Amino acid sequence: MNTIKSLYPYLKPYKWLALFAPLLMVIEVLADLLQPTIMQHIIDYGIANNNQTYVITRSILMLMLALIGLAAGIVCAILSTKAAVNFSTDIRKSLFEKIENLSNSNRDKLGTGHLITVITNDVTSVQNALNMTLKVLVRGPLLFAGSIVIVLLTARSLFPIIVVVVPILFLCIWFVITKAGKLFKKVQQSVDRVNTKVQENLSGMRVVKAYVRESYEINQFKEANSSLTRANMSAVQLISLLMPVILFVVNIGMVATLWLGGLQVEAGKIEAGVILAFINYLTIILNGLMSSSMVLMQITRAFPSAERIDSVLKTKIDIPPANSAAQINRLKGDLSFQNVTYSYSKNGENVLKDISFTARHGETIGIIGSTGSGKSTLAKLISRLYDPDGGEIFVDGKNLTDYDVKELRSSIGFIPQKATLFTGTIDMNIRMGKDHASSSEIEDAADFACATEFIEKLPERYEYPLTRGATNLSGGQKQRLSIARAFVRKPAILVIDDATSALDAVSEAQVLKHLKEEFADATVIIIASKISSLLHADHIIVMDEGKIAEQGTHEELLRYRSLYYDIYLAQGGKEVLPSE
Structure with a gap:
């Protein structure tokens, strides 16, 4: 119920559509309910008395009612579909906005596959449930209740059949709906695993092929897919049992109607048309229960989806996208780490341990260390992609948490290890660093990043369209555009996370020259x-196992003859004499 209350605001703008659709369905139901009674009168009063005028007028009335019901049903379908689609569109928009504002740690906890399932499958499931509710949920109970009342008034002698059949139908439907809810929750969890496996393989396809792991990954996907198949089969088989059982019960009711009704017709207690009308109403009751049960099952299936949607929407963002902090006019760029620690797993195993250093604006700080020493994590903390578990980070003497995070990031240029480009033009991708950059600023940034040389050779130059993941560029070309995107911002703090690794020595030297x-x-x-x-x-900081092992200038670190010195020799550096 709380979940429904949480999602109701998304339906509120379309409440009139949601209200008119069921009202129109009431009109269609009333038209349908009158049809068997009119048919009964045609048989008992028109045909039995050979009154052609009565038969014709009542037949015209039936046709008019059918047309009214048809028109009401069509408009109801249009209004309910419009309400449901707009409702789901707004939810999907809110989910995407939420996902965009989630911190990295939030996304790590939720999982990419889970978020994809929520914004696609779960939203569609909720949309279908609302659509069916507006179109069918009113129809089913009204058909059922209306038929019961009419039978009680016009065929009371046959009413005991209804008293026996209906409870059996209710028990069958209740049993299936109760079991189906749990099964559909397992289905959604299995969909999560399939989406996660597909997403991992699509993003890591090159690695899979390079290590000839296609067979292994196919087998892994088969396991996830088989789990989804088993969950789906269990749910679908349970639902499939419902229709044959209900039809069997209703057919038994019809047989009982013909037997009991035949005896009463023979005794002169009822007319033959009453039996025909009763069977029609019994069929309508069946349709009402079946349509209601289908809606309830769709709702049951949608409840886990609605809960997952609500869970994402209510996720507390670790790093809020905005706060009441004063606007930043222009950062100087003074940066200070004070006893900073950080752990991804939050189990006490820190990736960064008691990190302290200071960088003044205008200074270049180099950070080097072995793989897994915490270098990239340190870079992510500067942009507040993560917040430290302990210690504090200051910019211009103020704690990072005192700044509006969007304002802060707008003053920082971050070039990650892996160049991430988006579908669109080269110009668009560079302009992500500065929305209102002029053409000359875009070209200067590309020039500083040594990207001009390959951009000028492309057919559309800066309007050259990039495919998904920029697969139509080389690794070095993607890296240069990533560097240009940060350069065009002209930030107060520029963080370069091993971003020149894909460049050749000449290009790297030129980028570093322009940087200085x-x-x-x-x-x-x-x-x-x-x-x-x-x-x-x-100043150079040497990281080792999450700690600062050494720091100083290049010459000072060589004289220490420790970790930095070993790296220097391993990379082909010449032996440093004591006098040097």
Whole structure:
């Protein structure tokens, strides 16, 4: 019930559509309920008395009622569909906005496959449930109740058959609906696993092929798919049992009607038309119960989906997208880490341990270390993609949490290890760094990132369309566009997370040269695996197992003859003499 209350605001703008649709369905139901009674009168009073005028006038009345019911049903379908589709569209929009504002840790907990299932399958399930509710839920109970009342008034002698048949039908429907809810929840969980497996394989297709793991991944998908198949089969088989059982019960009722009704016709207690009308009403009762049960099963199936939607919408964002902090005019870029720790698993195993350092605006800080030493995690904390578990990070003397996160990020340029580009043009992708950048700013940023040389050779140059994942560019070309996207922002703090690894030595040297010339006032954090990328840094931090092992200038670190020195030699550096 709480879930329904949470989603009601999305239906509120379309409440008039949602109200008029059932009202029109009432008109259709009334037209349907009158048909058997009119047919009974035609048989008992028209045909029995050979009154052709009566037969014709009542037949015209039946036709008019059928047309009225048809028109009401069509308009009801249009209104209910419009309400349901707009309702789901607004929910999907809110879900996407929520997902966009979730922190990285929120997304890690929820899972990509789960979020995809929620915004697609779950929203569709809720939409279908609402659509059927507006079109059918009113129809079913009204057909059922109306038929019961008419039979009680016009064929009371046959009413005991209804008293026996209806409870049996109710028990069958209740049993199936109760069991179906649990089964459909398992179906949605299985869909999650299938979506997750597909998403992982599509994003990691190159790795799968490179390591010839196609057979293994196919078998893994088969397991997830088989689990979905079993869950679906259990749910569908249970629902499939309902129709034959209900038809069997109703057919028994019809046989009883013909036997009991025949005896009463023979005794002169009722007319033959009453039996025909009763059988029609028995069929209508069946249709009413079946349509209601189908809606209830759809609702039962939608409840787990609605709960999952509500869970995502109510997820507390670890890092709120906005707060009441004062606007940032322009950051200087002074950066300070004070005893910062961080753990992804939150089990006490920290990726970063007691990290402290200071970077002044205009300085270039180099960070190097072995794989898994926490370099990239440190870069993510600067942009508040994650918040530290312990310690504090300050920018211009203020804690990061005191800034509006969107304002803060607009003053930071972040170039990740893996270049992520989006479907659209090159211009659009670079302009993501600065919406209102001029053409000259776009071209300058591309030039500084050494991207101009390949852009100029493309047919449409900056309007060249990129495919999904920019698969029509090389790794180095994608990396240069990623660098240009950060450069065009001209940020106060620029974080480069091993982003030059895909560039050749000449291009990397040019990018670093432009970096020093064009961003002299910015605080630059360069995370690199190659010492050659850090030679111009004012200060170098050496990370090891989440801690700062050493720090100093290139020359100072070489003189220590410790971890940095070993990396230097391993990368082909010359032996440093004690006097050097």
